[in-house]
Amino acid sequence: MSTPPPRVFHLTTPEAWSAAEATGQLVPDGYASEGFVHCSTLEQLVGTIERHFAGVDELRLLELDGEAVAGGLRWEESRPGEVYPHLYRPLHRADVSAVWSWRRREDGTVRLPAGLD
Numbered sequence: 228m229s230t231p232p233p234r235v236f237h238l239t240t241p242e243a244w245s246a247a248e249a250t251g252q253l254v255p256d257g258y259a260s261e262g263f264v265h266c267s268t269l270e271q272l273v274g275t276i277e278r279h280f281a282g283v284d285e286l287r288l289l290e291l292d293g294e295a296v297a298g299g300l301r302w303e304e305s306r307p308g309e310v311y312p313h314l315y316r317p318l319h320r321a322d323v324s325a326v327w328s329w330r331r332r333e334d335g336t337v338r339l340p341a342g343l344d
Contacts, residue, residue, distance in 0.1 A: 233268040235312045237289045244287040253318040264314040276337045288327040295322045
């Protein structure tokens with residue numbers, strides 16, 4: 228029996244997601260210089276929010292359709308000993324299978340939305 232592939236997510240602001248819904252495509256700020264879209268697995272989400280979104284109170288967690296992004300997804304070491312998914316093309320609206328709204332808790336801690344487990 229094979230293990231199911233990990234769930235893959237891209238984190239973005241509500242404003243950037245609204246713009247992507249209108250245009251059909253999301254090209255994050257770092258894409259032009261890095262050539263890929265940063266992603267995380269479900270298990271990496273809390274750490275990614277804590278490290279890269281300090282001071283941000285609201286995000287959209289975009290769950291990607293594994294089949295839709297399979298051709299452009301690479302698993303690469305980003306932090307010593309940690310492999311992260313990177314999408315080597317812009318993110319298309321059709322790549323997103325679910326959108327989760329996330330808000331920082333009043334005490335400043337990071338907790339994933341109910342049902343995202």
